[in-house]
Amino acid sequence: MDIDSLLAFVRFHAFANRRIMETATEITDDELRGPGPLDNGTAFQTLRHLVDVDWSWREFCTGNDVGPTYVWDRVALEDLASIGGFSADEDGRLLTYVDSLDHASLAEPLAIGDVESVPRWLIVAHVVNHGTQHRSELARFFTDRGHSPGELDLLDAYAL
Numbered sequence: 001m002d003i004d005s006l007l008a009f010v011r012f013h014a015f016a017n018r019r020i021m022e023t024a025t026e027i028t029d030d031e032l033r034g035p036g037p038l039d040n041g042t043a044f045q046t047l048r049h050l051v052d053v054d055w056s057w058r059e060f061c062t063g064n065d066v067g068p069t070y071v072w073d074r075v076a077l078e079d080l081a082s083i084g085g086f087s088a089d090e091d092g093r094l095l096t097y098v099d100s101l102d103h104a105s106l107a108e109p110l111a112i113g114d115v116e117s118v119p120r121w122l123i124v125a126h127v128v129n130h131g132t133q134h135r136s137e138l139a140r141f142f143t144d145r146g147h148s149p150g151e152l153d154l155l156d157a158y159a160l
Helices: 003-024 029-031 043-061 080-098 103-107 121-142 154-158
Strands: 111-112 116-119
Touching: 003 043, 003 080, 003 103, 003 121, 003 154, 029 043, 043 080, 043 103, 080 121, 103 116, 103 121, 111 121
Parallel strands: none
Antiparallel strands: 111 116
């Protein structure tokens, strides 16, 4: 994978995260924290999960394996404003990090656990793909409550 392509995906990821976070402000706190058909139980928990995965994998790629810790063990993420702020900052950190890599760094294999090794670029692509999965869940949840986030397609990030 080349750096320009990976940067395009990371920019899309930031665009789609921003759109989902903005849409989340349109529903009530009860809806946000109430149970729903989401992998993480509630929209609130799904949003926190999104930023945790972004943070933990970026930290891993930079040589700081946070292990079983969650980002909210280190940063208070108890309301939508704090999650949205952290998400925007983390998107910026990921973009800056990826932009700092050269081809050799992108291809460098990183050991995950004791048995698996994958190139760094694949971990970053995983972060984007993982975000797409949960943003899709959230988009459906918000739309069912009358608050569609609109188009979240890759090319929509470049139509702005």
